[in-house]
Amino acid sequence: MNDFLQNILAFTLLFLALGFLVKKFFWKNSKPKKGLGKHDCDNCH
Amino acid sequence: MSKQINVALIGNPNTGKTSVFNSLTGLNQKVGNYPGITVEKKEGICKLPRGVKAHIIDLPGTYSLNASSLDENVVIELLLNKNDKDFPDVAVVVSDVENLKRNLLLFTQIKDLEIPTILVINMSDRMKYKGISLDIPYLESELKTKIALISTRKNEGIDNLKDLIFNYKDLSISPCLNASDIDRNYFDNLRKAFPNQLLYKLWLVITQDVNFGKTDRNVIDAVADFKTKTKADLKRLQQKETVKRYQFINNTLKKGQTIDLSTAKDIRIKLDRILTHKIWGYAIFLVILLTIFQAIYDWSAIPMDFIDSSFASLSEWTKNSLPEGAFTSLLAEGIIPGLGGIVIFIPQIAFLFLFISVLEESGYMSRVVFLMDRGMRRFGLSGKSVVPLISGTACAIPAIMATRNIESWKERLITILVTPFTTCSARLPVYLIIISLVIPEGRFLGLGYQALTLMLLYLIGFGAALISAMILNKVLKIKSKSFFVVEMPNYKLPLIKNVALTVVEKTKSFVFGAGKIILAISIVLWFLASYGPGEEFNNAEEIVTEKFASENLSEEELQKKIASQKLEYSFIGITGRAIEPAIRPLGYDWKIGIAIVSSFAAREVFVGTLATIYSVGSEEEETIKNRMAGEVNPILGGPLFNFASGISLLLFYAFAMQCMSTLAIVKRETNSWKWPVLQLVLMSAFAYVVAFIAYQILI
Numbered sequence: 001m002n003d004f005l006q007n008i009l010a011f012t013l014l015f016l017a018l019g020f021l022v023k024k025f026f027w028k029n030s031k032p033k034k035g036l037g038k039h040d041c042d043n044c045h
Numbered sequence: 046m047s048k049q050i051n052v053a054l055i056g057n058p059n060t061g062k063t064s065v066f067n068s069l070t071g072l073n074q075k076v077g078n079y080p081g082i083t084v085e086k087k088e089g090i091c092k093l094p095r096g097v098k099a100h101i102i103d104l105p106g107t108y109s110l111n112a113s114s115l116d117e118n119v120v121i122e123l124l125l126n127k128n129d130k131d132f133p134d135v136a137v138v139v140s141d142v143e144n145l146k147r148n149l150l151l152f153t154q155i156k157d158l159e160i161p162t163i164l165v166i167n168m169s170d171r172m173k174y175k176g177i178s179l180d181i182p183y184l185e186s187e188l189k190t191k192i193a194l195i196s197t198r199k200n201e202g203i204d205n206l207k208d209l210i211f212n213y214k215d216l217s218i219s220p221c222l223n224a225s226d227i228d229r230n231y232f233d234n235l236r237k238a239f240p241n242q243l244l245y246k247l248w249l250v251i252t253q254d255v256n257f258g259k260t261d262r263n264v265i266d267a268v269a270d271f272k273t274k275t276k277a278d279l280k281r282l283q284q285k286e287t288v289k290r291y292q293f294i295n296n297t298l299k300k301g302q303t304i305d306l307s308t309a310k311d312i313r314i315k316l317d318r319i320l321t322h323k324i325w326g327y328a329i330f331l332v333i334l335l336t337i338f339q340a341i342y343d344w345s346a347i348p349m350d351f352i353d354s355s356f357a358s359l360s361e362w363t364k365n366s367l368p369e370g371a372f373t374s375l376l377a378e379g380i381i382p383g384l385g386g387i388v389i390f391i392p393q394i395a396f397l398f399l400f401i402s403v404l405e406e407s408g409y410m411s412r413v414v415f416l417m418d419r420g421m422r423r424f425g426l427s428g429k430s431v432v433p434l435i436s437g438t439a440c441a442i443p444a445i446m447a448t449r450n451i452e453s454w455k456e457r458l459i460t461i462l463v464t465p466f467t468t469c470s471a472r473l474p475v476y477l478i479i480i481s482l483v484i485p486e487g488r489f490l491g492l493g494y495q496a497l498t499l500m501l502l503y504l505i506g507f508g509a510a511l512i513s514a515m516i517l518n519k520v521l522k523i524k525s526k527s528f529f530v531v532e533m534p535n536y537k538l539p540l541i542k543n544v545a546l547t548v549v550e551k552t553k554s555f556v557f558g559a560g561k562i563i564l565a566i567s568i569v570l571w572f573l574a575s576y577g578p579g580e581e582f583n584n585a586e587e588i589v590t591e592k593f594a595s596e597n598l599s600e601e602e603l604q605k606k607i608a609s610q611k612l613e614y615s616f617i618g619i620t621g622r623a624i625e626p627a628i629r630p631l632g633y634d635w636k637i638g639i640a641i642v643s644s645f646a647a648r649e650v651f652v653g654t655l656a657t658i659y660s661v662g663s664e665e666e667e668t669i670k671n672r673m674a675g676e677v678n679p680i681l682g683g684p685l686f687n688f689a690s691g692i693s694l695l696l697f698y699a700f701a702m703q704c705m706s707t708l709a710i711v712k713r714e715t716n717s718w719k720w721p722v723l724q725l726v727l728m729s730a731f732a733y734v735v736a737f738i739a740y741q742i743l744i
Contacts (some may be wrong), residue, residue: 006370013375014572017565024562025705 050099051131052091052210055120055155056139057148058106059411059534061167063087064197064543065139066103069207086119093211102131108147110154110249111283124158125246135213136162137206142172142179143535145302149188149294150287153221156190157245161216163191163209170196171535176305184301189217198540222293224248227286252283316536320409326416333409337400338500339492345392352392353668356385375571379657383567386653386669387560390474395552397470401438402547406539410435415533424511425518427451430460434510437467438503441707445714455523459514461714462724465707466510466700468503471648475698476502478652482674483691498695505699563653566643570617570657577615585610617658631697631733632690632740634679641697648703689743693736701732 054069056062070089087103107117110124123129124136136155140148145166156162164184172178185192191209195202209216224244225232235247319325364377404410413435418428429451437444444464451457468476476499484498581588589607598606612618620642621635628638636658644651652669659672676685686694702708708721715721 003370006368006372010371010375010572013372013380013568017568020561020565021569024565 048097050093050097050210050213051134052099052101053123053131053133053136054101054103054139055136055151056106056165057108057141057144057151060106060139060141060144060148061197062106062139063103064540065137065165065167065195065206066101067543067546068197068200068203069099069101091207091210093207095211097211099207099210100131102133107151109151109287111252121249124155124160125249133160135210135216136160137165137210138162139165139167141534142166142168142177143175146291146294146298149297150290152188152190153290153293154245156188157220157222157224158249159218159220159243159245161213161218163193163206163213163216164188165193165195165206167195167197168535169194169202170199178303178305180301180303184297187297187301188221189219191216198537220245222286222290226289228282231282248286252279313536317412317533320412321416326412330413330416333404334503335492335500337397338503339496340400341393341396341496341499343493343496344396348392349389352389353385353670356381356388357668360385371575374575375568378575379567379571380564382656382659382669383563383570383653384560386474386567386656387556387563387649389652389669390477390649391552391556393473393477394470395548397438397473398548398551399544401435402544403539406537406543408534408536411533424514425456425459426463426511426514427453427456427460430456430514433460433464434467434507437464437469437510440469440471441465441467441704442710445707445710448714455518455521458521458523458715458720459517461711462517462720463510463514465702465704465724465728466506466513468506468699469648469704471704472502472698474649474652475644476695478670478673479686479691479694481670482686483688502695502699505696509700563650566650567653567657570639570643570654573617573620574612574615574658577611577618579614581614582611585614612658629680630740631736632687632693632744634676634685636676637685637694641703645703645705648698651698689740692743693740696739697732697736699732700728700735702728 054062054066066087066089069091089101089103091099091101093099102123104120104123105117107120110121123131123133126132138148138152138155140152152162152164166179179194181192181194193202193206193209195206197203225236227248232244232248235251236244239247320329360377360381363381364373367373367376404413410432414428414431417431421428421430430448433444433448441464444467445461448457448460448464451460480495480498484495487494489497577583586607589603589610593603593606613622617639618635621639624638624642625635628635628641633641636655639658640651640654643654655673656669659669659676673686674684677683678685678687678690702725708725711721711724712718
């Protein structure tokens with residue numbers, strides 16, 4: 001394996017890793033999220 | 046294509062519903078969330094005769110169809126919405142033979158929705174101990190259903206249940222109670238207004254705040270506007286319905302169930318007296334905790350050493366066997382040590398979950414909840430807060446979601462805010478490695494100092510949670526009603542299958558959930574540590590050779606100096622040195638600073654990060670622990686990880702809010718950024734101050 005191939009593999013892994021981290025922590029989830037706030041609890045009780 | 050039967054598994058909490066689910070599905074199960082909310086959704090496939098498959102959903106435990114929490118609401122949403130893809134062809138209501146009367150309330154409500162319903166009476170093996178006998182044919186005719194008498198513990202009756210599910214079309218759908226009996230006039234009006242709708246379904250919609258699926262919305266909105274009674278009147282009617290149902294259940298059980306106490310052989314009362322005793326109860330709980338922490342240390346030592354040295358050898362082998370280059374270095378110095386930093390903790394985490402699962406399965410955890418309620422009230426918490434606080438030892442995220450069954454909003458908010466103080470499994474790797482470096486191995490009364498330190502850290506976490514709860518209780522001006530109901534399940538020998546499933550599932554989610562993040566961060570860190578800007582990095586070899594030309598260093602020493610120079614002027618080194626002034630008073634160098642910053646994503650990244658940083662440029666086969674032990678304090682000399690800096694780090698991690706995912710879940714659960722931001726600022730500031738004081742005193 002020459003240097004060029006080693007660099008390609010290493011940088012591919014870097015971009016995959018960065019993509020994963022961005023998706024995990026910074027990507028906005030488009031699904032509607034329904035939390036349980038004060039309103040809901042006090043209505044129930 | 047074979048047909049699939051949709052089965053909803055419903056029941057009161059602690060009826061062994063999950064055991065029935067496990068017995069039916071085995072390992073063919075998956076855990077997800079209901080769309081849009083974070084209530085756990087468990088589903089699985091059960092193979093029935095003639096190639097038919099049953100798709101089984103294990104719905105959250107509920108006492109009735111009058112929802113008081115979000116997870117209970119999930120049950121009603123599904124049962125009322127025929128257009129839901131998971132709407133059951135057949136409902137399987139799981140009850141416990143000892144609490145049949147209470148469990149049947151939910152059964153009769155579901156039956157009245159005219160869904161084919163099977164009644165499962167679980168824990169049949171307990172009947173002889175309790176002196177209970179049942180007239181099954183009589184009960185079947187009165188309840189208009191088929192009954193499966195089963196024991197998941199002894200694996201009895203499961204095949205019969207499968208047969209009943211297979212033949213669900215033979216089940217009667219006639220209701221147990223005529224809804225009109227609740228109030229003739231009111232229900233007559235309701236029937237006239239909505240002639241094509243099932244009366245009991247309409248009644249449930251009117252009396253509850255049900256969030257419906259879009260398909261039935263028109264009907265439901267119209268029904269919700271059907272106001273012929275005030276809210277108080279509707280409440281009274283609801284109570285009347287419950288009374289009517291219990292009258293029916295009492296009459297049915299009078300003939301269908303016999304309890305002969307003279308033949309009962311129960312030790313539950315005797316055990317309860319000891320385990321919930323004002324003094325003995327707490328003493329026993331403390332002894333159990335001590336035993337658990339000692340066992341975690343003693344039992345994990347051998348597999349941990351083996352994993353640590355295996356990863357060190359693997360790293361060395363990779364470096365020697367693959368052609369030299371960036372990719373090989375990334376593997377040997379970034380990925381393998383980073384992964385080693387997580388795999389090494391599998392034994393301890395598995396043992397921790399093993400003990401927690403055994404305590405839950407045996408029924409002891411409910412006694413702890415009961416025992417703690419009185420104490421918890423003083424801190425503005427409820428007995429139910431114990432469950433999130435104990436689950437917090439695994440992970441704050443499910444623990445915060447578990448607060449949903451706390452009825453009082455104020456108690457719930459306080460529990461959410463203080464739960465991240467409890468020692469989660471992500472802190473465990475940090476604690477374990479630092480303890481092993483700075484706490485001696487001696488023993489005191491048979492207990493190792495290291496195990497005692499670990500237990501102390503857990504207690505500090507609980508203590509911090511309780512004290513901050515007390516402060517929040519005084520500071521937060523929220524009015525909220527509070528009450529506490531807890532079910533005391535019977536003591537039972539934990540089912541090995543259930544314990545094993547919990548241990549495997551939790552360990553897997555820890556390794557794969559955290560592992561992916563650690564792997565990604567290890568890769569990024571390796572790049573940041575292996576590349577850098579400017580002359581100092583690019584010409585490191587010449588600079589170092591020139592600098593030490595007169596000192597006659599061996600080739601090995603020279604290489605170490607070059608690696609050190611490169612690391613210092615790499616991207617990571619520059620960043621680390623920039624933050625160093627802020628963390629120096631806490632006893633940390635810039636490398637620890639980098640680990641702290643990167644572990645903000647997830648605490649467990651700390652060890653992996655240090656393993657990666659210390660591996661870069663290193664030529665020797667060394668374990669993570671040895672590398673950390675060998676680090677020298679650049680200013681004071683001596684080991685970097687000494688008693689003062691170690692304790693400072695332990696305390697920093699005990700109190701700091703180092704978890705992005707927890708902040709996200711707090712935002713979701715409180716519907717506001719105010720609370721997570723407050724949590725982050727206060728916890729981090731407190732952690733910094735405590736770590737600072739500890740270091741300055743101990744140094």
